[in-house]
Amino acid sequence: MVKENVRENTVYITSLKNLKDFELNHIFDCGQCFRWEKEEDGSYTGVVLFRYNESWHNVAANIKLKNSEATIQATKAIPVEVWENYFDLKVDYGQIKYELRLKDDKIDEAINSGEGIRILNQNKWETLISFLISQNNNIPRIKGCIQALSKNFGEPLGEFMGSERFGFPLPETLGKLTVEDLSECKLGYRAGYIIESSKQVINMGVKEFFDIEELDEMTAFEKIKGLKGVGPKVAHCILLFSFKKRESFPIDVWMKKVMADVYDLNKEKEIESFAKEKFGRNGGIAQQYLFYYIRELENNG
DNA sequence: GGCCAGGGGATTA
DNA sequence: TAATCCCATGGC
Numbered sequence: 001m002v003k004e005n006v007r008e009n010t011v012y013i014t015s016l017k018n019l020k021d022f023e024l025n026h027i028f029d030c031g032q033c034f035r036w037e038k039e040e041d042g043s044y045t046g047v048v049l050f051r052y053n054e055s056w057h058n059v060a061a062n063i064k065l066k067n068s069e070a071t072i073q074a075t076k077a078i079p080v081e082v083w084e085n086y087f088d089l090k091v092d093y094g095q096i097k098y099e100l101r102l103k104d105d106k107i108d109e110a111i112n113s114g115e116g117i118r119i120l121n122q123n124k125w126e127t128l129i130s131f132l133i134s135q136n137n138n139i140p141r142i143k144g145c146i147q148a149l150s151k152n153f154g155e156p157l158g159e160f161m162g163s164e165r166f167g168f169p170l171p172e173t174l175g176k177l178t179v180e181d182l183s184e185c186k187l188g189y190r191a192g193y194i195i196e197s198s199k200q201v202i203n204m205g206v207k208e209f210f211d212i213e214e215l216d217e218m219t220a221f222e223k224i225k226g227l228k229g230v231g232p233k234v235a236h237c238i239l240l241f242s243f244k245k246r247e248s249f250p251i252d253v254w255m256k257k258v259m260a261d262v263y264d265l266n267k268e269k270e271i272e273s274f275a276k277e278k279f280g281r282n283g284g285i286a287q288q289y290l291f292y293y294i295r296e297l298e299n300n301g
Numbered sequence: 302g303g304c305c306a307g308g309g310g311a312t313t314a
Numbered sequence: 315t316a317a318t319c320c321c322a323t324g325g326c
Binding site for chain 1: 308
């Protein structure tokens with residue numbers, strides 16, 4: 001994929017070419033991320049937190065897809081490899097879909113509804129906090145909480161695409177807060193979890209937290225679950241969406257619904273072992289197709 | 302292992 | 315106006 005960064009009125013342009021299995025609606029609306037919003041022209045605008053070269057980079061960005069080329073405008077120059085990794089471009093989703101479709105015609109139909117899904121490689125810290133907020137919560141409210149958190153405690157990124165943008169707050173910032181400091185973010189009982197988990201990440205060291213990626217799935221799961229407020233559901237989301245553990249199969253109320261409707265499975269344990277056996281190492285990706293499929297079905301009849 | 306409080310807001314009854 | 319629901323977890 002050829003790409004170049006061109007400076008243009010303090011906006012940095014990156015293009016990603018020859019994209020396959022890539023649809024913005026599917027990627028940003030399959031429940032994996034909370035900061036991208038759709039514009040009238042079909043492009044998406046959001047704020048992304050990266051960590052590379054041992055430092056944090058919060059960037060406001062807009063991504064527009066035309067045919068098989070995506071154009072990203074961003075407030076900072078982010079290496080194209082970093083964007084490629086974010087959108088998981090090294091992974092051949094065509095092959096994964098081919099393998100999954102062979103399993104049965106139910107997953108085949110689910111894939112048809114969200115063919116352009118890709119699992120983003122999101123920042124591990126941001127994903128931890130985002131999914132702590134997600135528990136027993138709905139997507140519009142999760143987005144509101146994260147927005148409030150960023151507005152109050154994140155780095156101001158200036159105006160971009162008609163709105164003031166704010167970076168995702170960093171561990172040192174959140175770790176120093178009290179529950180009262182967070183009251184206007186309306187996080188409810190999750191505020192305490194966020195503060196405690198932030199302290200735990202600071203104490204273990206950001207590097208060691210990120211290096212959990214190197215551990216095997218079971219060990220990584222236990223490590224993540226050791227953070228305050230992280231149970232099995234949230235741990236699976238964090239592992240899938242930011243630690244590249246693609247076997248992880250998060251089971252929430254939507255997944256319970258789709259697995260009951262489609263596969264007539266009603267117990268969580270049954271769903272778990274079924275997913276492991278049926279989808280194996282692609283469990284997490286199958287989960288995203290199923291999640292998108294049931295949400296589409298419920299929203300559009 | 303089962304139960305229930307934890308917050309807050311949108312939606313439904 | 316009241317009940318229910320939401321990408322759950324901790325503590326008993």
